[in-house]
Amino acid sequence: MRDMTLDMPTPDCAIAPALLACEGLSFEAGGKRLIDNFTLAIHPGRRTLIMGPNGAGKSVLLRLMHGLITPTGGHVLWQGRPLDRAARHAQAMVFQRPVMLRRSVLANLKFALTVRGITGAARARQATEALDLARLGDMARRPARVLSGGEQQRLALARALVCQPRLLFLDEPTSSLDPASTRAIEDLINAAHARGVSIVMVTHDLGQARRMGDDVLFLQNGTLAEAGPLQDVLAAPKTAATRAWLEGRLYTAL
């Protein structure tokens, strides 16, 4: 069992308390330990990438941090306190396959705002602004499900951002998109980050990691194989698994 602590030493976060922390976080399902004793911290203003091969536990970790599944060991803290409704409302998540409600593009955004208690003119204004930001303004009345994959993912991102989260989780948001759509998604993420939104993103794309990452968590078979500032990990990977990944080699042993 490995217990690695991630506390990214950057000028920004040296004084800032952790936005989200995992302490001894574990998760088991079907008799298998999918997340094994993770202790780490996500600091405000950082873009943290979660990388690793398929089945390493990346999406499970994301769901644990967002509170979508309950850990079987350890806990997740939001600003030093257990995850609660207020913490959930300060977070948002975009899934690998966007879930579109069977409504119009605009109605999808309005639903998210209604859930947050925003109604009337404020809701209409914020929804329209979010659509314009995502360059979906001319599609407001169209059924969300007829949009292309890239447009649906932009809408999912707009729906997440319209809730004004402090921390945004992204689960491989560009995994099935072409370069232009990927660029549009990355632009939206970067714009949100520039507005102060912290990012935690799962990605397999090393190029995207270089463009988008400040810090990285590298997972291997449910363990935290490596963690730290992205440039340090890229320059000098400490584990064989990370090294193999970065070199594009197949790696199966732990």
Place this chain on the structure above:
Amino acid sequence: MFSLTDILGEAFGLILTWDRNLSEIVMLSLRVTLSAVVISCLIGLPLGAVVGAFRFPGRGLVTVLLNTLMGLPPVVVGLVVYLMLSASGPLGVLQLLYTPGAMIIAQTILVTPIVAALTKQVVEDLHGEYAEQFASLGVGAFDRITALLWDARYSLLTVALAGFGRAVAEVGAVLIVGGNINHVTRVMTTTIALETSKGNLELALALGLLLLSIAVIVNAAVMALRASAVRAAYA
């Protein structure tokens, strides 16, 4: 001996001239059936949605109960409602026996489990798709149910249609609690049974044709609505 052609001709004649007796029976049938379906939907849709969307102790039992009640024998429902509404029954004071109100109650009891059980299935499937997104957005229980019912609205039209089909074709329960009283509780199905036994086949056949026509029209309307919804990717 009767001539089928003659009877068919007379039956069409009754329909085309919109015979007063015929129209009264048809309108009462529609009033009773539609009232029962509306009440069943008001109860069955939220009930089915709650069972479909949430996990709670006893959920399996509720599901088994709903599925079992879908096959309730109408005459048994008629008998139970009769006992409840009869002068010596617990609800006798309401004096509803042999009124359209009693028929609506009986049909509601028959249709509600159908609406609830089918709604549960529709909502459960949709919730499987939405669950993580709802959890991520922090959607509360009430918003969750209303959103699921709204987004499944076109599928739920088919559910309501199934309830309508059950109610409009029902004979046993409405016969027992309604009494098939002329100009009071005589509906299409009970009239068909009565007039056939009396040998008055023209009226029975005319009502049978109308019953079939109503079923076809309602089905076609719901299918058309669903088709347009599918084209718009809302269903």
